[in-house]
Amino acid sequence: MAIDRIERGRAAHAFQTVYDYITRLPDEKGRKEYVAHLKKVPSMIQVNGLGQTLAFLYAKGGQDHVVYRQLESWLRHNPAEILPPYDEGQNGGFVKTVVNLPSREYRIMTKEALALLNWMRRFAGGLKDDLEQRG
Known part of the structure; x- marks a missing residue:
C-alpha cells in the first residue's frame, strides 16, 4: 500500500537523520537538549x-537551526512536487518558499512536518537512552 511505503520512508529518514546527529553529540547534555527541542517543535507548529x-528555528541557531535543517532536508522533497524550486544558497530560501505556499499546500506541508517530527522524537528519545546506558 502506498501510505505504508510513505510512512516507512518517513520513519527511515527520521531514524537516519536523528542517528547521524545524536551519535555525533559529545555529551549527555547536548543529547538531552536535542530531544527537548524535538519535543517542543510540534507544539510550536500547532500554536504558531x-x-x-520555521522562521524561529532558522533565526535561533544552535540546536534549533539543526532541527530547521533536518526538517528542510525532508520537506524539500516530501510530499513530492509540493514545494516549488528555491535557491538553497539564499538565506531563508526554504522558509520564504513555505510561507508563500497556497493554503492547501501549506496545510499538506504542515501535516508532513508533524508526521516527521513524531518519528524523530521517538527515535531521539530511544537513541539518547541507549547512548546513556552504554556510557
Whole structure:
C-alpha cells in the first residue's frame, strides 16, 4: 500500500537523520537538549503555524537551526512536487518558499512536518537512552 511505503520512508529518514546527529553529540547534555527541542517543535507548529516556527528555528541557531535543517532536508522533497524550486544558497530560501505556499499546500506541508517530527522524537528519545546506558 502506498501510505505504508510513505510512512516507512518517513520513519527511515527520521531514524537516519536523528542517528547521524545524536551519535555525533559529545555529551549527555547536548543529547538531552536535542530531544527537548524535538519535543517542543510540534507544539510550536500547532500554536504558531509552520511558517512562523520555521522562521524561529532558522533565526535561533544552535540546536534549533539543526532541527530547521533536518526538517528542510525532508520537506524539500516530501510530499513530492509540493514545494516549488528555491535557491538553497539564499538565506531563508526554504522558509520564504513555505510561507508563500497556497493554503492547501501549506496545510499538506504542515501535516508532513508533524508526521516527521513524531518519528524523530521517538527515535531521539530511544537513541539518547541507549547512548546513556552504554556510557
